[in-house]
Amino acid sequence: MLLHGGKAQEPSRITTRASELIEDFKASRDQLAIHASREVVQLWCPPPGTLFKLNFDAAVFMDTESSGFGAVIRNSMGEVMAALSAKGPLVANSEEAEILACRKALEFAVEAGFQDVVVEGDNATVMNGLTADKPVNSWLGYIYEDARCLAMRLRSVSASCVRRSANGVAHSLAKFARQLSDDYVWLEEQPTPAIEALYADSFATA
Missing domain, CATH: 3.30.420.10 (Ribonuclease H-like superfamily/Ribonuclease H)
Known part of the structure; x- marks a missing residue:
């Protein structure tokens, strides 16, 4: 038995919870990466011809x-x-x-x-x-x-x-x-x- 948050916890339960938190972190990180990739930086473009x-x-x-x-x-x-x-x-x-x-x-x-x-x-x-x-x-x-x-x-x-x-x-x-x-x-x-x-x-x- 291990203590977590002042309460006794089974080692297997702590391991499972840790795995869940890691997966949540990875999902959040991937979501942020997708959002950043969608941000388009537009460059100034010169006008054509004699305009x-x-x-x-x-x-x-x-x-x-x-x-x-x-x-x-x-x-x-x-x-x-x-x-x-x-x-x-x-x-x-x-x-x-x-x-x-x-x-x-x-x-x-x-x-x-x-x-x-x-x-x-x-x-x-x-x-x-x-x-x-x-x-x-x-x-x-x-x-x-x-x-x-x-x-x-x-x-x-x-x-x-x-x-x-x-x-x-x-x-x-x-x-x-x-x-x-x-x-x-x-x-x-x-x-x-x-x-x-x-x-x-x-x-x-x-």
Whole structure:
């Protein structure tokens, strides 16, 4: 007889229980391995041909009651044609921040003279609203409409939702806006706040 938990236990029962715990551990470990293997890391992909890709993102700064917008326009070789970091207003939620960033990014692309653009963001709600056939029936509807009107000023435009891992440069520029008071623009140069993210994306064009 052996003591376990203050009670006498048969050795055979302890051995059986130990085997059960080992099997439970193996099952849990295998389940975790399967879950990890299903997590897909999406890489930024350059646009085809003569198109330009516009990535945008937003960040919310609760401590300063403000937001930040980031946008980057790159060609088929992954070269930065233009980039923007801008401070935004206090927002109610992430959707408002993202659609404001989208509108700002499209305005930036139009004013910079780009005509054929692929737009990418990592907020599914915003990207679905931007490409929907019907008006967005919410208090943010007018901002969606503004963004659509700006998109119509482009010669050709398409839009899709990507994972955050494929939107790293825009995300870095959005976070950089925390320390800004005015818009900061880079033209045909790599934006310093996003160097690491640009390096990660470079594998897509290697």
